[in-house]
Amino acid sequence: MSRASGGGLAPGSYFTMGNFACVEAAILAGCRFYAGYPITPSSEIFERASVRFPQVGGNAIEMEDEVGSMAALVGASFAGAKVMTATSGPGFSLMMENIGLAYIMEAPCVIVNVQRAGPSTGIPTLVGQGDMMQAKWGSHGDLEVIAYSPSSVQEFFDFTIQAFNTAEKFRTPVFVMADQVVGMMWERLHVPPAEEIEVAQRLVMEPTSVVDREHPVFDYAKDFLPMPIAGTGNRVNVDSLTHDFRGYPTTDHDMSVSMTRHLTGKVKDHAKEIWRWEERYLDDAEVAVVSYGSAARSALAAVKSARTRGIKAGLLRLQTPWPFPDEVVEKVSSRVSGLVVAEINYGQMVHPVRESARCPVVGANWAPGTLIEPKSIVEAMQAVVAS
């Protein structure tokens, strides 16, 4: 870890938009390459990056589509840059192909999804949380993904920095699953002094022997491998095909297992280091709401409202939906009589919650296009307590 470098937003308090906070966080985290395609409600990120990145010696480039944006990120990542893009549902769908590429090539990159109402083109200007399962399962094959879910402008800032640090450490794509409300909301943002912002540095491969061609380039027994950077003399083959310890394509079963287990294992085996969550009013709770992102703001209001009505309600706010914090949910579920999962979709994160919980789990779902009303979450809690 080192500290944030120069050119970033000066420390202090600001009144700003979530999407702007995200860009400033990226710059402080050392990101100097952005590739994107405009899409509502994430466009302010691209616009702000277009102003700010050249000021700090970086590039914010427009690609012909989100397929190209994501491919460009992987190439730029192997050129040694910290890289990001931002999008919303339709663009997220197009990125899935090369998110898989980033995953198998182990290219650190940050993908911000300012979620809007779906499906398809949906309602571009209104909120949704319908891409939570797509983040986990959208790219073909078995992926273990990492995702942060901010509930405020401050968290959008904080989690963007954290996403870069996690991406660099784990050498994998990391999602920031924001939503239209958090992205376009204006709130107070506190920017700490640069020396208080921890910034992860990439583990880079030292130029290896080009003479010994049987030299293993990738040691899959290790979780975190140094990255070969283009043009530094490693002469490494980096492949989208399942590959061996030299980076060469393979169909050998043992070698294939070794590579794919390495990719899933480095996230799974360190999941507890990644998990972040917030507990509110859970000490004496008889019923708890599980929520994330902007929906968690409604959930907190609902919990407070329920308490005024005599229901001992609590909130478990998932700040990292993926890898799913199953043990955290299990622990909370063993103390309450029921869980209500509040989200702006027709039931997505309710599934892993139900899989992990030791108590009945119901969904409080409200979509598309508007924040879930606290009232409906209170009613769901009342039903749980009554049953």
Add this chain to the structure above:
Amino acid sequence: MISPETKSGGPEVKVQHHLNDDVIRSERLPNIWCPGCGIGIVVGAYVKAIQKSTIPQDRHISISGIGCTGRVSGYLNLDSYHTTHGRAIAFATGMAVVRPELEVTVIAGDGDLGVIGGNHLIHAARRNVDLNVIMVNNFNYGMTGGQHGGTTPLGAKTHTSPYGNVETPFNIPYLVAAAGASFVARWTAIHVRQITAAISRMMEVKGFAFMEVLSPCPPTFGEFNGFPDALDMMEYFRDKSVVDHNADLSKIDVTARPEDEVVVGNFVDRRRPSYQELLSDLRRRVAAQGAGKK
């Protein structure tokens, strides 16, 4: 180092070192390509161009997509990237923007670059991204067993055009030139020296440098279209190629019919600011603005 096993009935052959060993990952040989394929000729030309290049080998980067030609990068002793189908140019754009000092070459097939990746191709040419793009055109999707694509001549038979192709193919040099590329060429697999010289020139060009190389594909294209043997299409290229550097690009469609000519040449070589140069200029202007404010 290659030590092929002794062939029965012949003398023992041990090749200790080949002139191309520094640039080829010879431990990966033999390659996957079919007898009669033209891709190896293009690889040989690229290797020679790298050996002649004054740019250090560690700065040469090879990027491919998916398909027969997509496998080229994996055989080269460079930093090499075997990416997703159609996306090699987009991947290369990200890399070449961050590190303009790298000599990035994309080698991929016609389906990869001209069809599924067609949008990336035209927009990279429009931006004039400083890249070298070598497109081996074998007129079909070879790796998947021979299906028609965006470069398959009208009337040609493939497994998905069994009654004759009803799609008019792209004339890709015309397309890429119209989109704005700094350099555009077309040669065939028989023009080894011309390909090598063109690649050397592409490495010098500041901007998008594109070359189409027409290639035989005996088992999945030639077989059904009048060029069944390995040499048939090479003979066609030898007999029917017309070198015309000043050709009207709107009239250089390839029909692959034995009676029709194939126009080849270095058609476009012009100076336009590259994308990287314009980005660099942009950063300089922004920095100057910032300094002015202080």
